[in-house]
Amino acid sequence: MLKSFIEVDSDSHFPIQNLPYGAYETEQGEIHLCSAIGEYIVDLFVLDEEGLFDGSELNNQYAFQDSSLNYFMSLGKPAWTEARNTLQSLLSADSKILRDNTLLRQRVLKKRDEVRLVMPVQIGNYTDFYSSEQHARNVGSMFRDPDNALLPNWKHLPVGYHGRASSIVLSETEIHRPKGQTTPNNSQQPVFGPSQKLDFELEMGFITGPGNKLGHSISVQEAEEHIFGLVLVNDWSARDIQKWEYQPLGPFLAKSWATSISPWIVTIEALEPFRTACPEQNPKPLDYLHQTNRSTFDIQLDVLLKTDNQNEPHRICSTNFKHLYWTMAQQLAHQTVAGCNVMPGDLYASGTISGNEDDSFGSMLEITWNGNNPLSLPSGEQRSFLEDGDEVIMSGFAQGNGFKVGFGEVTGRILPAIE
Structure with missing residues (x-):
């Protein structure tokens, strides 16, 4: 195993095998x-x-x-x-x-x-996908019919939307609670004020390299040649604002107020030893999305929550990047198939990453089932959604033989809404 003259603990996220x-x-x-x-x-x-x-x-x-x-x-x-x-x-x-x-x-x-x-990159463009089947099924079951949780297009293309790059911030940036229109108690008349259903979303993102010319596309087979590396992403969400505004065009204010990313970009080459199988895709995607030797990466992901009354953060989610139904290569191929030009430094986020078990759900929306089953914390507190003063800490690493290739953390603390 390659060794450095610098002593590196076996639990460090940054051995010589990483070099983010x-x-x-x-x-x-x-x-x-x-x-x-x-x-x-x-x-x-x-x-x-x-x-x-x-x-x-x-x-x-x-x-x-x-x-x-x-x-x-x-x-x-x-x-x-x-x-x-x-x-x-x-x-x-x-x-x-x-x-x-x-x-x-x-x-x-x-x-x-x-x-x-x-911030190590100038992020010009941002796309957020919706690539976890478990997450999509949870949300669809919660708000629609459990027997028809996935919309008809979900298994045919990587669903995504164009976000904004201006409010992407680095880990440790404190975040003010957003304000917007909501409809309390299912009223059809909106009110304006701070979001009462503030949430995190555990995601990973990739940063692009060379890219393509306008009107051209990047094939699914060559897509990884354009992926420089990966970061941890917390795509903060205001669920009550989103509920009122998202039809017919999707979220707007509910997602535009902040997205936090980790400060270190881990390269594809550092992650190569951790390639693993993907979930099987059924039905088979259309040809432009069909990957030969389709694979992903085995990256352990955790979310911890720390309140003002806790001395130590408490783990509330443990899942894995490998659960995603759609791969990064498929996401990038779909982004460009209509001729969209990708530029160096663009960010593409995975969407919330959830596993099959209750403790692997990557958002408060799922963990508490839209607030109906509040989360109990060691301090005796309960949380349906995030409160002012709460700090969300996300971490991720791939486990090697005697070393880890990790991302460090992406953290953010919620401050009250600005008056």
């Missing part, structure tokens, strides 16, 4: 791109400045001199592979370049808990 991408603010106020290993961040700007990314794909590209990853992501998979191989070589136990150069090492390695991470 992020960005941080230097003491001088500049934004530098970085990676993570153990308790440290690795300053990619400095490594690039020193000419250490000198392979055929990255030589003289200065791919890590920007304040975002967008240019690097536009270079495509050969450049991504070369950068990852270079990083692994520089950080390996046998390499002297960093290990034995104290001055360079001090410039490159910073304690992760001593720096401020910032």
Whole structure:
């Protein structure tokens, strides 16, 4: 197993097998791109400045001199592979370049808990899918007929909607309760005020690389060549606002107020050892969505809730990315089949990820069955939906033999609505 000269605990999300991408603010106020290993961040700007990314794909590209990853992501998979191989070589136990150069090492390695991470990409476009069959069946059973929980199109295409990118925020950003129109007690007359059914949605998202030209499409077979990496996503939701507004065109204010993502982008290459089988698709999708050797990734996902009265967060959901019915490749192929152009830095979220068991449901809507079965917490409190002061903590990792490839956390705390 590949080892680094940097000591990394076996429970760390960031061994040398991972090396995710992020960005941080230097003491001088500049934004530098970085990676993570153990308790440290690795300053990619400095490594690039020193000419250490000198392979055929990255030589003289200065791919890590920007304040975002967008240019690097536009270079495509050969450049991504070369950068990852270079990083692994520089950080390996046998390499002297960093290990034995104290001055360079001090410039490159910073304690992760001593720096401020910032958004590593400029997200131009955002699409949210609805790709978990368990979640779709739960919601359909709750609000329609359990025998007809899925709408007729659900197993024929990855249902999704175009969101907005402006309110996507980084983990640890505090979120104000949104306001909007709701219809209390099933009245047909709306009232205006703060949402009373605030929810989280456990999702994962992928960030795109090179993309395609307007009018062209990306085939399902080549789609992963355009997927740079994955992030954790909490797509916050206001269920009562959504109930009133979503017909006929879908959610609007209920979803536009905030989406939180984790600060580290884990590459497809780091996740390759964790490929696994997908749920069987029946009926067979149309040809443009049919994947040969269809696969996904085995990524354990957890949601914890911490209230003002709890000393420690309490786990309320445990599920897995592998449960999703529609794969990332199918999502991207469907997004582009009509000619939509994908750009470096676009974000595509999976939709809520739920499993088959009650403790694997990825939203409060499902956990409490629309508030009818409140969640009991160790503090003695109950929750039907999120209250002011509640903090939602999501984490995810893939378990290897003696190491983890993880995403860290995406966290967010609910503040009262702005008057």
